[in-house]
Amino acid sequence: MSTKKVIKCKAAVAWEAGKPxxxxxxxxxxxxxxxxxxxIVATAVCHTDAYxxxxxxxxxxxxxxLGHEGAGIVESVGEGVTKVKKGDTVxxxxxxxxxxxxxxxxxxxxxxxxxxxxxxxxxxxxxxxxFTCKGKQIYHFMGTSTFSEYTVVADISxxxxxxxxxxxxVCLLGCxxxxxxxxxxxxxxxxPGSTCAVFGLGGVGLAVIMGCKIAGASRIIGIDINKDKxxxxxxxxxxxxxxPQDSKKPIQEVLVEMTDGGVDYSFECIGNVGVMRAALExxxxxxxxSVIVGVAAAGQEISTRPFQLVTGRTWKGTAFGGWKSVDxxxxxxxxxxxxxxxxxxxxxxxxxFDKINxxxxxxxxxxxxxxxxxx
Numbered sequence: 001m002s003t004k005k006v007i008k009c010k011a012a013v014a015w016e017a018g019k020p021x022x023x024x025x026x027x028x029x030x031x032x033x034x035x036x037x038x039x040i041v042a043t044a045v046c047h048t049d050a051y052x053x054x055x056x057x058x059x060x061x062x063x064x065x066l067g068h069e070g071a072g073i074v075e076s077v078g079e080g081v082t083k084v085k086k087g088d089t090v091x092x093x094x095x096x097x098x099x100x101x102x103x104x105x106x107x108x109x110x111x112x113x114x115x116x117x118x119x120x121x122x123x124x125x126x127x128x129x130x131f132t133c134k135g136k137q138i139y140h141f142m143g144t145s146t147f148s149e150y151t152v153v154a155d156i157s158x159x160x161x162x163x164x165x166x167x168x169x170v171c172l173l174g175c176x177x178x179x180x181x182x183x184x185x186x187x188x189x190x191x192p193g194s195t196c197a198v199f200g201l202g203g204v205g206l207a208v209i210m211g212c213k214i215a216g217a218s219r220i221i222g223i224d225i226n227k228d229k230x231x232x233x234x235x236x237x238x239x240x241x242x243x244p245q246d247s248k249k250p251i252q253e254v255l256v257e258m259t260d261g262g263v264d265y266s267f268e269c270i271g272n273v274g275v276m277r278a279a280l281e282x283x284x285x286x287x288x289x290s291v292i293v294g295v296a297a298a299g300q301e302i303s304t305r306p307f308q309l310v311t312g313r314t315w316k317g318t319a320f321g322g323w324k325s326v327d328x329x330x331x332x333x334x335x336x337x338x339x340x341x342x343x344x345x346x347x348x349x350x351x352x353f354d355k356i357n358x359x360x361x362x363x364x365x366x367x368x369x370x371x372x373x374x375x
Contacts, residue, residue: 004030004037004076005030006029006030008025008028009025009028009148010353010354010375011023011026011065011133011138012024012065012066012067012147012356013026013065013133013138014052014053014064015062016062016063017053017055017062018054018055020357021053021066021357023354023356024133026132026133027131027133028130028148029130029131029132029152030078031078031081031130031152032126033078033079033080034078034079034155034156035077035078035124035153036074036084036152036153037074037075037076037130037152038072038150038151038152038153039072039073039149039150040067040146040148040375041071041072041168041374042070042071042167042373042374042375043067043069043353044174044175044176045359045370045371045373046068046175046176047202047271048068048175049066049068049147051295052064052066053066053360057298059120061121061122061139062139063133063139064122064138064139064140064145065139065141065148065151066147067146067148068092068142068145068146068174069146069171069176069370070091070092070151070171070174071090071161071165071167071168071170071174072089072092072151073088073089073090074090075150077155078155081155082155083158083160083326084158088160089160089162089163090158090160090161091158091161091170091171091173092143092144092146092151092158092174093143093153093157093174093326093329094119094143094144094157094320095112095325096112096115096156096157097110097156097325097327098156104324109322110325111319112156112325115154115157119143122140122141123139124140124154125154131145131148131152140152144157144174146174147373149375158326159329159330160330161330162330162334162337164337165333165336165337168347168350168372169344169372170333170343171372172203172343172370172372173333173343176346176370177210177332177343178320178321178323178328178332179204179207179318179320180204180205180207180210180267181211181321182211182320183204183208183269183293183321184208184210184211184215185211185321186318186322186323187291187316187317187322188267188291188316190212190216190264190265191216191217193216193218194212194216194217194219194265195217195220195221195263195264196208196212196217196221196264196265196267197259197263197265197266197267197282198212198222198223198238198266198267198269199224199267199270199275200223200270201222201223201230201233201241202229202270203346203369204293204294205222205267206232206346206369207346208269208293209222209233209236209237209238210236212237212265213236214340214341217265219239219240219259220237221238221239221240221241221255221259222238222241223242223251223255224241225245227243229241232369242254242258250278251278251282252277252279252281252282256281259284261284261285262283262284262285263283263284264283264284264287264288265283266279266280266282266283266288266290266291267290267291267293268290268292268293268294269293269294271294271295271297272294273296273300273302275294276290276292276294276302277302277303277304280304280308280313281304281308285311285312286311287313288312288313288314289313289314289316290315291317292317293317293318302315346369346370348362348367348370348371349368349370349372350373351371351373351374352373353374355373356373358371359373
Protein backbone atom coordinates (compact mmCIF):
# COMPACT_ATOMS: atom_id res chain seq x y z
CA MET A 1 0.00 0.00 0.00
CA SER A 2 2.89 2.38 0.68
CA THR A 3 3.70 2.70 -3.03
CA LYS A 4 0.78 5.05 -3.65
CA LYS A 5 1.87 8.59 -4.38
CA VAL A 6 0.47 12.05 -4.09
CA ILE A 7 -1.19 13.00 -7.39
CA LYS A 8 -0.88 16.50 -8.83
CA CYS A 9 -3.88 17.44 -10.91
CA LYS A 10 -6.32 20.15 -11.94
CA ALA A 11 -9.17 21.26 -9.67
CA ALA A 12 -11.54 24.19 -9.29
CA VAL A 13 -10.84 25.75 -5.91
CA ALA A 14 -13.27 28.09 -4.13
CA TRP A 15 -10.79 30.23 -2.19
CA GLU A 16 -13.52 32.35 -0.61
CA ALA A 17 -17.27 32.82 -0.63
CA GLY A 18 -18.82 34.83 -3.43
CA LYS A 19 -15.81 34.68 -5.77
CA PRO A 20 -15.55 32.68 -9.02
CA UNK A 21 -13.83 29.30 -8.82
CA UNK A 22 -10.14 29.26 -9.63
CA UNK A 23 -8.55 26.48 -11.74
CA UNK A 24 -5.47 25.38 -9.81
CA UNK A 25 -2.96 22.56 -9.61
CA UNK A 26 -3.72 20.67 -6.39
CA UNK A 27 -2.06 17.78 -4.60
CA UNK A 28 -4.33 14.82 -3.81
CA UNK A 29 -2.95 12.53 -1.09
CA UNK A 30 -3.28 8.73 -1.35
CA UNK A 31 -6.36 7.11 0.20
CA UNK A 32 -6.03 6.04 3.83
CA UNK A 33 -7.78 3.00 5.34
CA UNK A 34 -11.38 2.66 4.10
CA UNK A 35 -10.91 5.42 1.52
CA UNK A 36 -11.01 5.41 -2.27
CA UNK A 37 -9.20 7.72 -4.71
CA UNK A 38 -11.21 8.32 -7.88
CA UNK A 39 -10.30 9.80 -11.26
CA ILE A 40 -13.32 11.98 -12.04
CA VAL A 41 -14.28 11.77 -15.72
CA ALA A 42 -17.35 14.02 -15.69
CA THR A 43 -19.11 16.26 -13.19
CA ALA A 44 -22.16 18.51 -13.29
CA VAL A 45 -23.06 21.72 -11.50
CA CYS A 46 -26.04 21.83 -9.12
CA HIS A 47 -27.67 24.69 -7.20
CA THR A 48 -26.32 23.26 -3.93
CA ASP A 49 -22.77 24.01 -5.11
CA ALA A 50 -23.78 27.60 -5.85
CA TYR A 51 -25.55 27.93 -2.49
CA UNK A 52 -22.36 27.03 -0.60
CA UNK A 53 -20.20 29.16 -2.89
CA UNK A 54 -22.46 32.17 -2.22
CA UNK A 55 -21.50 32.11 1.46
CA UNK A 56 -25.08 31.51 2.63
CA UNK A 57 -24.39 27.93 3.80
CA UNK A 58 -23.54 27.89 7.54
CA UNK A 59 -21.67 24.60 7.01
CA UNK A 60 -19.60 26.12 4.19
CA UNK A 61 -15.83 25.99 4.82
CA UNK A 62 -13.23 27.75 2.64
CA UNK A 63 -10.99 27.17 0.77
CA UNK A 64 -12.89 24.19 -0.63
CA UNK A 65 -13.28 21.96 -3.69
CA LEU A 66 -17.02 21.84 -4.42
CA GLY A 67 -18.96 19.40 -6.61
CA HIS A 68 -21.20 16.46 -5.76
CA GLU A 69 -22.63 15.22 -9.09
CA GLY A 70 -19.81 13.21 -10.62
CA ALA A 71 -18.68 9.89 -12.03
CA GLY A 72 -15.30 8.31 -12.55
CA ILE A 73 -12.91 5.39 -12.25
CA VAL A 74 -11.27 4.08 -9.09
CA GLU A 75 -7.55 4.97 -9.25
CA SER A 76 -6.53 3.27 -5.97
CA VAL A 77 -7.98 2.09 -2.67
CA GLY A 78 -6.79 2.28 0.92
CA GLU A 79 -6.43 -0.75 3.15
CA GLY A 80 -9.56 -2.56 4.21
CA VAL A 81 -11.55 -1.54 1.12
CA THR A 82 -13.47 -4.53 -0.23
CA LYS A 83 -16.47 -3.17 -2.17
CA VAL A 84 -14.49 -1.57 -5.02
CA LYS A 85 -11.10 -2.04 -6.66
CA LYS A 86 -8.82 -0.15 -9.03
CA GLY A 87 -10.46 0.27 -12.44
CA ASP A 88 -14.07 0.05 -11.22
CA THR A 89 -16.56 2.57 -12.60
CA VAL A 90 -18.16 4.51 -9.75
CA UNK A 91 -20.42 7.38 -8.70
CA UNK A 92 -19.41 9.22 -5.48
CA UNK A 93 -22.28 9.56 -3.00
CA UNK A 94 -23.01 12.57 -0.79
CA UNK A 95 -25.33 10.39 1.29
CA UNK A 96 -23.31 7.28 2.10
CA UNK A 97 -24.61 3.85 3.09
CA UNK A 98 -22.55 2.10 5.75
CA UNK A 99 -25.10 -0.66 6.30
CA UNK A 100 -24.38 -0.67 10.03
CA UNK A 101 -25.83 2.48 11.66
CA UNK A 102 -29.42 2.53 12.94
CA UNK A 103 -30.42 4.67 9.95
CA UNK A 104 -29.04 2.15 7.43
CA UNK A 105 -30.74 -0.69 9.29
CA UNK A 106 -34.11 1.10 9.20
CA UNK A 107 -35.96 0.66 5.87
CA UNK A 108 -37.80 3.96 6.44
CA UNK A 109 -34.78 6.17 5.73
CA UNK A 110 -31.70 6.58 3.55
CA UNK A 111 -29.96 9.07 5.85
CA UNK A 112 -26.81 7.17 6.88
CA UNK A 113 -25.17 9.08 9.76
CA UNK A 114 -21.85 7.21 9.96
CA UNK A 115 -19.66 10.10 8.67
CA UNK A 116 -22.14 12.96 8.88
CA UNK A 117 -20.20 15.07 11.41
CA UNK A 118 -16.82 15.01 9.66
CA UNK A 119 -18.45 15.36 6.23
CA UNK A 120 -20.22 18.53 7.42
CA UNK A 121 -16.88 19.92 8.60
CA UNK A 122 -15.27 19.38 5.19
CA UNK A 123 -12.86 16.64 6.22
CA UNK A 124 -12.41 12.88 5.83
CA UNK A 125 -13.64 10.55 8.63
CA UNK A 126 -10.21 10.75 10.35
CA UNK A 127 -10.60 14.55 10.61
CA UNK A 128 -8.05 15.52 7.94
CA UNK A 129 -8.15 16.61 4.29
CA UNK A 130 -6.57 14.90 1.28
CA PHE A 131 -6.29 18.13 -0.71
CA THR A 132 -3.58 20.78 -0.62
CA CYS A 133 -2.93 23.73 -2.90
CA LYS A 134 -0.14 26.32 -2.67
CA GLY A 135 0.78 24.92 0.74
CA LYS A 136 -2.73 25.31 2.15
CA GLN A 137 -5.15 22.60 3.24
CA ILE A 138 -8.29 22.62 1.07
CA TYR A 139 -11.58 21.35 2.50
CA HIS A 140 -13.72 18.57 1.05
CA PHE A 141 -17.39 19.18 0.16
CA MET A 142 -20.36 16.88 0.82
CA GLY A 143 -17.92 13.99 1.09
CA THR A 144 -17.43 14.03 -2.70
CA SER A 145 -15.53 17.10 -4.09
CA THR A 146 -16.05 16.21 -7.73
CA PHE A 147 -14.66 19.51 -9.09
CA SER A 148 -11.21 17.90 -9.14
CA GLU A 149 -9.56 15.56 -11.62
CA TYR A 150 -8.88 13.23 -8.67
CA THR A 151 -10.78 13.06 -5.39
CA VAL A 152 -10.74 10.91 -2.27
CA VAL A 153 -13.94 9.65 -0.65
CA ALA A 154 -14.90 7.25 2.13
CA ASP A 155 -15.45 3.68 0.93
CA ILE A 156 -19.09 3.87 2.11
CA SER A 157 -19.57 6.87 -0.22
CA UNK A 158 -19.12 5.07 -3.54
CA UNK A 159 -21.50 3.10 -5.75
CA UNK A 160 -19.98 0.69 -8.25
CA UNK A 161 -21.91 0.94 -11.52
CA UNK A 162 -22.08 -0.70 -14.96
CA UNK A 163 -18.75 -0.09 -16.71
CA UNK A 164 -20.59 0.43 -20.02
CA UNK A 165 -22.49 3.48 -18.70
CA UNK A 166 -21.57 6.86 -20.27
CA UNK A 167 -20.07 8.82 -17.38
CA UNK A 168 -20.84 12.22 -18.90
CA UNK A 169 -24.53 11.31 -18.50
CA VAL A 170 -24.84 9.08 -15.42
CA CYS A 171 -22.91 11.58 -13.28
CA LEU A 172 -26.34 13.28 -12.97
CA LEU A 173 -27.61 10.27 -11.01
CA GLY A 174 -25.31 11.42 -8.20
CA CYS A 175 -27.85 14.08 -7.20
CA UNK A 176 -30.57 15.84 -9.17
CA UNK A 177 -32.27 13.14 -11.22
CA UNK A 178 -32.23 10.56 -8.43
CA UNK A 179 -33.57 13.14 -5.98
CA UNK A 180 -36.56 14.19 -8.08
CA UNK A 181 -37.41 10.72 -9.37
CA UNK A 182 -37.25 9.24 -5.86
CA UNK A 183 -39.35 12.09 -4.41
CA UNK A 184 -42.20 10.88 -6.65
CA UNK A 185 -41.79 7.10 -6.47
CA UNK A 186 -40.37 6.60 -2.95
CA UNK A 187 -41.40 9.56 -0.79
CA UNK A 188 -44.82 10.49 -2.23
CA UNK A 189 -45.47 7.03 -3.69
CA UNK A 190 -47.51 8.57 -6.49
CA UNK A 191 -50.40 6.33 -7.55
CA PRO A 192 -51.76 5.61 -11.04
CA GLY A 193 -54.48 8.04 -12.16
CA SER A 194 -53.49 10.72 -9.66
CA THR A 195 -53.09 14.48 -10.15
CA CYS A 196 -49.70 16.03 -9.34
CA ALA A 197 -48.33 19.59 -9.15
CA VAL A 198 -44.60 20.29 -9.50
CA PHE A 199 -43.30 23.69 -8.37
CA GLY A 200 -40.00 24.61 -10.04
CA LEU A 201 -39.07 23.20 -13.44
CA GLY A 202 -35.30 22.92 -13.12
CA GLY A 203 -33.48 19.60 -13.23
CA VAL A 204 -35.02 18.28 -10.02
CA GLY A 205 -38.54 19.36 -11.00
CA LEU A 206 -38.20 17.66 -14.38
CA ALA A 207 -37.07 14.48 -12.63
CA VAL A 208 -40.16 14.66 -10.38
CA ILE A 209 -42.34 14.99 -13.49
CA MET A 210 -40.60 11.94 -14.98
CA GLY A 211 -41.24 9.99 -11.76
CA CYS A 212 -44.91 11.01 -11.65
CA LYS A 213 -45.35 9.91 -15.26
CA ILE A 214 -43.61 6.56 -14.67
CA ALA A 215 -45.86 6.05 -11.61
CA GLY A 216 -48.92 6.52 -13.83
CA ALA A 217 -50.16 9.98 -12.84
CA SER A 218 -52.86 11.13 -15.26
CA ARG A 219 -52.42 14.87 -14.74
CA ILE A 220 -49.11 16.59 -14.03
CA ILE A 221 -49.16 20.38 -13.65
CA GLY A 222 -45.82 22.19 -13.92
CA ILE A 223 -45.49 25.56 -12.16
CA ASP A 224 -42.73 28.08 -12.90
CA ILE A 225 -42.44 31.81 -13.53
CA ASN A 226 -39.99 31.11 -16.39
CA LYS A 227 -42.15 30.10 -19.35
CA ASP A 228 -39.09 29.04 -21.34
CA LYS A 229 -39.11 25.91 -19.15
CA UNK A 230 -42.57 24.73 -20.23
CA UNK A 231 -41.65 22.97 -23.48
CA UNK A 232 -39.06 20.81 -21.72
CA UNK A 233 -41.49 20.06 -18.88
CA UNK A 234 -44.08 18.82 -21.37
CA UNK A 235 -41.44 16.68 -23.08
CA UNK A 236 -40.87 15.02 -19.68
CA UNK A 237 -44.58 14.39 -19.09
CA UNK A 238 -46.22 17.59 -17.78
CA UNK A 239 -49.78 17.75 -19.09
CA UNK A 240 -49.97 21.53 -18.58
CA UNK A 241 -47.85 24.37 -17.21
CA UNK A 242 -48.88 27.56 -15.41
CA UNK A 243 -47.21 30.67 -14.04
CA PRO A 244 -48.15 32.16 -10.64
CA GLN A 245 -47.71 35.59 -12.25
CA ASP A 246 -50.63 35.00 -14.64
CA SER A 247 -53.28 35.28 -11.92
CA LYS A 248 -54.11 37.79 -9.21
CA LYS A 249 -55.13 34.86 -7.00
CA PRO A 250 -52.56 32.93 -4.96
CA ILE A 251 -51.29 29.93 -6.93
CA GLN A 252 -52.77 27.45 -4.43
CA GLU A 253 -56.25 28.84 -5.11
CA VAL A 254 -55.70 28.57 -8.86
CA LEU A 255 -54.68 24.92 -8.48
CA VAL A 256 -57.57 24.05 -6.15
CA GLU A 257 -60.00 25.46 -8.76
CA MET A 258 -58.27 23.69 -11.66
CA THR A 259 -58.36 20.32 -9.94
CA ASP A 260 -61.77 20.22 -8.23
CA GLY A 261 -60.45 20.65 -4.71
CA GLY A 262 -56.69 20.26 -5.02
CA VAL A 263 -53.98 17.89 -6.20
CA ASP A 264 -53.25 14.44 -4.80
CA TYR A 265 -49.50 15.12 -4.67
CA SER A 266 -47.44 18.30 -4.82
CA PHE A 267 -43.68 18.82 -4.90
CA GLU A 268 -41.65 21.92 -4.04
CA CYS A 269 -38.42 21.84 -6.08
CA ILE A 270 -37.13 25.37 -5.45
CA GLY A 271 -36.22 25.87 -1.79
CA ASN A 272 -38.59 28.79 -1.22
CA VAL A 273 -40.58 28.61 2.03
CA GLY A 274 -43.46 30.65 0.60
CA VAL A 275 -43.78 28.20 -2.28
CA MET A 276 -43.63 25.31 0.20
CA ARG A 277 -46.74 26.70 1.88
CA ALA A 278 -48.50 27.13 -1.47
CA ALA A 279 -47.60 23.54 -2.42
CA LEU A 280 -49.15 22.18 0.77
CA GLU A 281 -52.27 24.32 0.46
CA UNK A 282 -52.74 23.23 -3.17
CA UNK A 283 -53.24 19.66 -1.92
CA UNK A 284 -56.66 18.03 -1.70
CA UNK A 285 -58.39 17.90 1.67
CA UNK A 286 -58.42 14.44 3.25
CA UNK A 287 -55.54 12.83 1.41
CA UNK A 288 -53.24 15.32 -0.33
CA UNK A 289 -49.49 14.85 0.20
CA SER A 290 -46.90 17.59 -0.30
CA VAL A 291 -43.20 16.78 -0.53
CA ILE A 292 -40.46 19.33 0.12
CA VAL A 293 -37.54 18.60 -2.20
CA GLY A 294 -35.93 22.04 -2.48
CA VAL A 295 -33.40 23.11 0.13
CA ALA A 296 -34.29 26.44 1.76
CA ALA A 297 -31.61 28.81 3.01
CA ALA A 298 -30.37 28.32 6.57
CA GLY A 299 -32.61 29.64 9.32
CA GLN A 300 -35.76 29.91 7.23
CA GLU A 301 -39.00 28.48 8.61
CA ILE A 302 -42.15 27.06 7.05
CA SER A 303 -45.64 28.05 8.09
CA THR A 304 -49.25 27.16 7.44
CA ARG A 305 -52.39 26.91 9.54
CA PRO A 306 -52.54 23.64 11.52
CA PHE A 307 -56.09 23.16 10.16
CA GLN A 308 -54.45 22.27 6.82
CA LEU A 309 -52.99 19.15 8.46
CA VAL A 310 -55.93 18.46 10.77
CA THR A 311 -58.09 18.20 7.65
CA GLY A 312 -55.97 15.44 6.21
CA ARG A 313 -53.06 16.89 4.29
CA THR A 314 -49.56 15.48 4.85
CA TRP A 315 -46.30 17.45 4.71
CA LYS A 316 -43.15 15.46 3.96
CA GLY A 317 -39.55 16.02 2.97
CA THR A 318 -36.99 13.99 1.07
CA ALA A 319 -33.22 13.83 0.65
CA PHE A 320 -31.66 12.12 -2.37
CA GLY A 321 -35.15 10.85 -3.21
CA GLY A 322 -35.14 8.39 -0.32
CA TRP A 323 -32.75 6.04 -2.15
CA LYS A 324 -30.37 4.00 -0.01
CA SER A 325 -27.43 5.08 -2.10
CA VAL A 326 -24.99 2.17 -2.43
CA ASP A 327 -27.85 -0.24 -3.13
CA UNK A 328 -29.86 1.91 -5.51
CA UNK A 329 -27.55 4.13 -7.59
CA UNK A 330 -26.33 1.07 -9.57
CA UNK A 331 -29.99 0.11 -10.15
CA UNK A 332 -30.80 3.62 -11.35
CA UNK A 333 -27.91 3.36 -13.82
CA UNK A 334 -29.39 0.05 -15.03
CA UNK A 335 -32.83 1.69 -15.41
CA UNK A 336 -31.21 4.39 -17.54
CA UNK A 337 -29.33 1.84 -19.65
CA UNK A 338 -32.60 -0.02 -20.27
CA UNK A 339 -34.32 3.30 -21.13
CA UNK A 340 -36.80 3.19 -18.24
CA UNK A 341 -35.62 6.61 -17.02
CA UNK A 342 -34.31 9.59 -18.97
CA UNK A 343 -30.89 11.08 -18.29
CA UNK A 344 -29.53 12.43 -21.60
CA UNK A 345 -32.44 14.86 -21.90
CA UNK A 346 -31.36 16.69 -18.73
CA UNK A 347 -27.99 17.62 -20.24
CA UNK A 348 -28.41 20.92 -22.07
CA UNK A 349 -24.74 21.94 -22.19
CA UNK A 350 -21.39 20.14 -22.18
CA UNK A 351 -18.21 22.12 -21.51
CA UNK A 352 -14.55 21.44 -20.85
CA PHE A 353 -13.75 21.51 -17.12
CA ASP A 354 -11.81 24.79 -17.39
CA LYS A 355 -15.08 26.58 -18.26
CA ILE A 356 -16.69 25.70 -14.92
CA ASN A 357 -17.55 29.33 -14.09
CA UNK A 358 -19.49 29.51 -17.35
CA UNK A 359 -21.53 26.50 -16.14
CA UNK A 360 -22.48 28.43 -12.99
CA UNK A 361 -23.50 31.43 -15.12
CA UNK A 362 -25.68 29.24 -17.33
CA UNK A 363 -27.42 27.83 -14.26
CA UNK A 364 -28.06 31.24 -12.67
CA UNK A 365 -29.41 32.61 -15.95
CA UNK A 366 -31.96 29.79 -16.17
CA UNK A 367 -30.64 28.88 -19.62
CA UNK A 368 -29.47 25.39 -18.65
CA UNK A 369 -30.98 22.37 -16.99
CA UNK A 370 -27.67 20.65 -16.37
CA UNK A 371 -24.21 21.50 -17.65
CA UNK A 372 -21.77 18.59 -17.66
CA UNK A 373 -18.04 19.33 -17.41
CA UNK A 374 -15.54 16.90 -18.87
CA UNK A 375 -11.90 16.54 -17.88
